[in-house]
Amino acid sequence: xxxxxxxxxxxxxxxxxxxxxxxxxxxxxxxxxxxxxxxxxxxxxxxxxxxxxxxxxxxxxxxxxxxxxxxxxxxxxxxxxxxxxxxxxxxxxxxxxxxxxxxxxxxxxxxxxxxxxxxxxxxxxxxxxxxxxxxxxxxxxxxxxxxxxxxxxxxxxxxxxxxxxxxxxxxxxxxxxxxxxxxxxxxxxxxxxxxxxxxxxxxxxxxxxxxxxxxxxxxxxxxxxxxxxxxxxxxxxxxxxxxxxxxxxxxxxxxxxxxxxxxxxxxxxxxxxxxxxxxxxxxxxxxxxxxxxxxxxxxxxxxxxxxxxxxxxxxxxxxxxxxxxxxxxxxxxxxxxxxxxxxxxxxxxxxxxxxxxxxxxxxxxxxxxxxxxxxxxxxxxxxxxxxxxxxxxxxxxxxxxxxxxxxxxxxxxxxxxxxxxxxxxxxxxxxxxxxxxxxxxxxxxxxxxxxxxxxxxxxxxxxxxxxxxxxxxxxxxxxxxxxxxxxxxxxxxxxxxxxxxxxxxxxxxxxxxxxxxxxxxxxxxxxxxxxxxxxxxxxxxxxxxxxxxxxxxxxxxxxxxxxxxxxxxxxxxxxxxxxxxxxxxxxxxxxxxxxxxxxxxxxxxxxxxxxxxxxxxxxxxxxxxxxxxxxxxxxxxxxxxxxxxxxxxxxxxxxxxxxxxxxxxxxxxxxxxxxxxxxxxxxxxxxxxxxxxxxxx
Amino acid sequence: xxxxxxxxxxxxxxxxxxxxxxxxxxxxxxxxxxxxxxxxxxxxxxxxxxxxxxxxxxxxxxxxxxxxxxxxxxxxxxxxxxxxxxxxxxxxxxxxxxxxxxxxxxxxxxxxxxxxxxxxxxxxxxxxxxxxxxxxxxxxxxxxxxxxxxxxxxxxxxx
Numbered sequence: 001x002x003x004x005x006x007x008x009x010x011x012x013x014x015x016x017x018x019x020x021x022x023x024x025x026x027x028x029x030x031x032x033x034x035x036x037x038x039x040x041x042x043x044x045x046x047x048x049x050x051x052x053x054x055x056x057x058x059x060x061x062x063x064x065x066x067x068x069x070x071x072x073x074x075x076x077x078x079x080x081x082x083x084x085x086x087x088x089x090x091x092x093x094x095x096x097x098x099x100x101x102x103x104x105x106x107x108x109x110x111x112x113x114x115x116x117x118x119x120x121x122x123x124x125x126x127x128x129x130x131x132x133x134x135x136x137x138x139x140x141x142x143x144x145x146x147x148x149x150x151x152x153x154x155x156x157x158x159x160x161x162x163x164x165x166x167x168x169x170x171x172x173x174x175x176x177x178x179x180x181x182x183x184x185x186x187x188x189x190x191x192x193x194x195x196x197x198x199x200x201x202x203x204x205x206x207x208x209x210x211x212x213x214x215x216x217x218x219x220x221x222x223x224x225x226x227x228x229x230x231x232x233x234x235x236x237x238x239x240x241x242x243x244x245x246x247x248x249x250x251x252x253x254x255x256x257x258x259x260x261x262x263x264x265x266x267x268x269x270x271x272x273x274x275x276x277x278x279x280x281x282x283x284x285x286x287x288x289x290x291x292x293x294x295x296x297x298x299x300x301x302x303x304x305x306x307x308x309x310x311x312x313x314x315x316x317x318x319x320x321x322x323x324x325x326x327x328x329x330x331x332x333x334x335x336x337x338x339x340x341x342x343x344x345x346x347x348x349x350x351x352x353x354x355x356x357x358x359x360x361x362x363x364x365x366x367x368x369x370x371x372x373x374x375x376x377x378x379x380x381x382x383x384x385x386x387x388x389x390x391x392x393x394x395x396x397x398x399x400x401x402x403x404x405x406x407x408x409x410x411x412x413x414x415x416x417x418x419x420x421x422x423x424x425x426x427x428x429x430x431x432x433x434x435x436x437x438x439x440x441x442x443x444x445x446x447x448x449x450x451x452x453x454x455x456x457x458x459x460x461x462x463x464x465x466x467x468x469x470x471x472x473x474x475x476x477x478x479x480x481x482x483x484x485x486x487x488x489x490x491x492x493x494x495x496x497x498x499x500x501x502x503x504x505x506x507x508x509x510x511x512x513x514x515x516x517x518x519x520x521x522x523x524x525x526x527x528x529x530x531x532x533x534x535x536x537x538x539x540x541x542x543x544x545x546x547x548x549x550x551x552x553x554x555x556x557x558x559x560x561x562x563x564x565x566x567x568x569x570x571x572x573x574x575x576x577x578x579x580x581x582x583x584x585x586x587x588x589x590x591x592x593x594x595x596x597x598x599x600x601x602x603x604x605x606x607x608x609x610x611x612x613x614x615x616x617x618x619x620x621x622x623x624x625x626x627x628x629x630x631x632x633x634x635x636x637x638x639x640x641x642x643x644x645x646x647x648x649x650x651x652x653x654x655x656x657x658x659x660x661x662x663x664x665x666x667x668x669x670x671x672x673x674x675x676x677x678x679x680x681x682x683x684x685x686x687x688x689x690x691x692x693x694x695x696x697x
Numbered sequence: 698x699x700x701x702x703x704x705x706x707x708x709x710x711x712x713x714x715x716x717x718x719x720x721x722x723x724x725x726x727x728x729x730x731x732x733x734x735x736x737x738x739x740x741x742x743x744x745x746x747x748x749x750x751x752x753x754x755x756x757x758x759x760x761x762x763x764x765x766x767x768x769x770x771x772x773x774x775x776x777x778x779x780x781x782x783x784x785x786x787x788x789x790x791x792x793x794x795x796x797x798x799x800x801x802x803x804x805x806x807x808x809x810x811x812x813x814x815x816x817x818x819x820x821x822x823x824x825x826x827x828x829x830x831x832x833x834x835x836x837x838x839x840x841x842x843x844x845x846x847x848x849x850x851x852x853x854x855x856x
Contacts, residue, residue: 038797
């Protein structure tokens with residue numbers, strides 16, 4: 001790691017003291033720009049920092065992530081937190097320890113080689129010297145840049161590699177700990193009545209009716225933004241439930257216009273020469289619908305505008321970008337806005353958190369001095385936040401006489417995956433559009449390939465054959481879409497790995513052998529072989545027997561963790577996923593149980609998307625829905641899962657949170673095709689889609 | 698209408714001043730400051746607000762104050778003081794059960810009610826008791842193992 005290019009976090013924020021502080025006696029305060037999303041990142045980062053500083057885990061405190069003091073590390077997304085922020089903290093902590101040791105050496109007139117550090121105390125020749133980090137802190141230049149050189153990284157991991165329990169969960173099991181639980185003195189409760197479709201105009205609010213029926217509640221309208229406010233939460237909750245009785249919206253035809261989309265992107269242009277002759281070919285289309293984030297805790301935010309300064313509490317993934325856009329939407333200086341992160345319920349991407357934050361900010365500015373708390377309803381959380389993007393992938397491919405893939409063309413068409421606050425220069429916040437229709441995004445781009453791509457994520461297959469891959473962003477729907485766990489990788493890997501099975505069948509080959517024939521990446525081969533051994537893969541299973549296994553493999557983003565999955569499905573009234581075997585290479589595991597939770601949790605969520613989930617869109621509108629309109633996997637649906645990690649020696653850690661999404665989807669699809677004797681290419685793999693696919697055969 | 702309804706909350710007598718139709722969820726969170734009981738849907742669909750009322754798992758979001766006269770209500774805050782609750786909390790920690798944790802208090806209360814009624818549930822009974830609880834993070838496996846571990850530890854502790 002030493003000597004390699006510095007993480008962007010460190011080139012953006014080089015000063016040592018921005019990452020590590022000894023200002024509090026006996027405690028090491030660690031600053032990070034990455035936020036806890038329920039993925040356990042704060043525990044993993046504390047383990048890394050404690051190891052490098054040579055202190056106990058309980059001596060480390062991660063500072064609140066707050067725009068006033070945190071380093072700006074962009075969004076907590078893309079499985080980058082362990083890779084980027086972990087490396088950053090490792091380098092900063094190692095340099096802090098070296099600087100403290102050098103200061104101790106000077107005090108003790110001793111060679112630094114004679115010094116060791118134990119729980120923050122400095123020992124000389126194996127005995128306590130009487131000095132500790134806090135006594136030495138004043139001798140260290142905390143403005144020095146973290147260079148990533150001339151430091152010795154801790155060789156022996158003490159905490160890294162241990163399944164340390166999550167520091168935050170003990171409290172959350174028996175009490176508060178979420179943004180929803182924050183109470184500010186004199187706080188008002190707010191519910192926002194959201195536009196039922198994009199750019200809906202607020203036609204009428206029957207304030208007389210509201211005053212009679214809900215006397216404690218006041219309506220606050222600003223252009224097409226409408227909030228209900230009261231001292232008592234139950235009052236706004238009850239009034240929101242009756243919104244249809246006193247609020248009317250209308251459509252202004254032509255007000256919504258699609259954003260311009262980027263030109264078709266060529267991910268890879270295929271072979272140079274003439275096409276190879278194929279003995280048999282496929283031309284097929286795979287698709288997924290829009291998917292809801294569907295967190296169990298609906299979005300929440302608090303805000304207070306006092307003495308010209310706005311403070312916003314949010315569970316956003318990117319507090320700095322959010323700060324800029326809130327300031328812009330409300331006509332404030334960026335410096336006049338402070339955004340503080342607080343833990344939310346599970347976050348799987350760009351959900352309603354940012355929207356809720358602007359909601360609270362708008363209302364706070366209308367009631368200066370008074371803190372306000374905005375709570376989204378279940379229906380808003382499901383149907384009014386950004387959705388995971390609907391996509392399709394058309395694959396035309398063929399095999400030659402030797403049973404090798406000789407042609408491969410893939411065309412991906414997708415709704416936008418990258419509409420976070422600030423993306424493309426747009427606010428991308430729902431209430432911004434309610435305040436002023438001019439906030440509607442006019443141009444949409446995909447996430448660049450360097451960032452792992454959006455619609456193009458994992459569109460390039462990992463196999464060693466020439467490929468032509470093109471990606472188009474479709475902006476013709478007014479439905480708001482953005483980043484959901486793994487972005488395009490879910491459908492792209494589903495498509496690629498389904499097509500590989502379809503081609504293997506044409507070649508008369510075992511899907512495992514067929515893949516290995518085209519696969520030289522040794523770590524990819526290893527997870528694939530491992531998973532099939534775990535699952536007792538026999539390769540020649542009967543087709544159409546109602547029970548079957550399927551396999552799939554991918555390397556997340558082409559540069560992250562490798563994961564192979566074998567799924568066993570049983571076709572009953574619905575498709576039941578009975579078992580799942582996962583083999584993963586995510587490099588060094590900082591917290592093995594944490595990594596397992598991320599992988600298996602991702603697998604269950606991917607299985608739920610793949611088997612059950614679709615947001616219904618009609619004429620660009622989504623009727624509000626709750627859980628009854630959007631079933632997800634329950635305890636009685638989840639499979640037995642066996643997960644094995646392969647940890648090659650000296651392999652740096654890779655993010656684990658999103659690696660399972662694509663392979664699990666495809667393994668289920670491939671298992672279903674074998675169990676059914678027919679291929680279902682449109683997600684979800686529900687009874688209705690199966691009947692449709694069978695009717696079309 | 699304002700009513701005086703008294704009940705036991707985590708072993709303490711309470712008589713909140715509130716309309717009789719006030720859902721228990723709002724009383725717990727906003728009047729008693731007990732934040733472990735969470736809002737998820739308001740419609741008994743997700744289980745995030747489940748508490749134990751007289752030995753049964755009940756949704757606090759739809760249970761009105763008037764229905765609580767004389768009841769014994771236990772929330773997740775009351776678990777550490779109860780042997781079954783303490784065993785569940787220890788087992789959930791040991792099994793690393795949960796991801797974001799938002800669903801856990803409701804699940805713990807359903808498991809608490811289950812183990813009070815059936816100290817040795819099999820996997821199917823645990824699944825049935827928890828099936829009304831949604832976990833979007835996919836932490837189901839660890840949660841099921843944790844409930845089994847708690848039952849086993851309680852059985853081992855009983856002579």
